[in-house]
Amino acid sequence: MNVESLVFYVFAALMIFAGLRVITARNPVHSAMFLVLAFCSASGIWMLLEAEFLSITLVLVYVGAVMVLFLFVVMMLDINLDQLREGFWRWFPFGAALALVMVGEMVYVLGNRKTAATEGLVRHAADYSNIKELGRLIYTDYVYPFEIAAVVLLVAMVAAIALTLRRRIGVKSQNPGKQVLVKKADRLRIVPVAAEKSGSDRAA
């Protein structure tokens, strides 16, 4: 066994362990952290496949942004574990059936010589840029699917923001533009006050 497969098995074992702990950990924050570990292991495996763009983007997007917000939400929720666990055995057959279907699909895809492209895996030279190649493909051969996906995501984003917009009355807010443009004359009034008697007169 060469070093590469050793590294692969280490990452794969870590990922399976982390994946199991995501669903078995009692504390939701622990689950979220194990999901982070699973993402990091997956990123390591992709790195072994020389897919450095995907691998780093996985860390950047999922670990660096999505999971942070997820953790953010999970930490603030008051989760009652007993209530969550109540329906476990009732839903177990359904979950198991779903798992079986997924395992079946994976075996079909990966076990088939035609669909599993392990034969055609080519080693590239050190100066080969995965990102350049990916960018070229995305913006030439796959430009329409890519643009459509981008627009769909944009619409989803706009919709998510629109959901949070609601008109509330009686809310005070500042207008920084107005604050910056404010002049001395708007705020300050100089009142001429007549001079009083000086101190020396009073002393006398």
Added chain:
Amino acid sequence: MIETLQNLLGVAWTPLWTLVKIVLIVAPLMVGVAYLTYVERKVIGYMQVRIGPNRVGYYGLLQPLADGMKLFFKEIIIPAGSNKFLFVLAPVLCLMPALAAWAVVPFNAELVLANVNAGLLYILAMTSLGVYGVILAGWASNSKYAFLGSLRSAAQIVSYEIAMGFALVCVLMASGSLNLGDIVNGQKGAGLLSWYIIPLFPMFLVYLISGVAETNRAPFDLAEGESEIVAGFHVEYSGMAFALFFLGEYANMILIAFLTAIMFMGGWLSPVTFLPDSIVWLLAKASFVLFLFLWFRATFPRYRYDQLMRLGWKVFIPISLIWVVVVGLWMQTPLWLW
């Protein structure tokens, strides 16, 4: 001599040599972190017409060592209601990405630990991991102040990362590469005039200010806001665990300073054509940026939370989006000289 060693060690050579190189980067970095705290106290001291540390060693030069010793021998108190594992893990997660990012930072044309093509992406990924230390520290401490600090910090880091990412998109458009070494080489030519700071000046400002926000430094240090939430996310930490947060913060500052120097100020390239390029330039530029960090801290009052969010979302992100388009159009014209 290196070849004899190489033959002697055989297979073990590559990992050992890499390890030596890692030590050669991390050891000066740690010394830099220690003395940055000293310089910070001195600079802010002089700006406020004080002397700063001057008791331990000549001009207080041994002060960082004394501080380190003190923190090292202090007891690490783990709060009773805390989550022990995550409480101990959080400072490690804070320091780890700050060190890991140095793997791709080039010091001159040859001196780089890992000359990878996706260097810029790697840097972005690593700097985005730093937030875990802060969030987990706040949650695991089981304290309201720590939790509030970590929530503030997480929102802040996630918001400013977007503007920072767009600033880097401009840099990679200008250089046509994600490799940090190639980015520096793309700024070669007419000395100071061919640095990306000239066409990308707004992005330079956005990157620098987002960098200050990203490292939770004043005036964006809402995560610690002493007057409101005591010390924020690290209020329950003591001894070396507390020191690790500081090491992480300062290592991040040095990293941001180096990245600013590399991406906008020509890295190791000399500002004038008649002087040779050298690592000294990189150190000088990074030191200048670090001085700015200290200067900001001594000069500006802390931002209010809504002002901070407004600056990030309503000012920086639109500016950087517009500048991406401007640079894209500019590059299509013959007026693009970089």
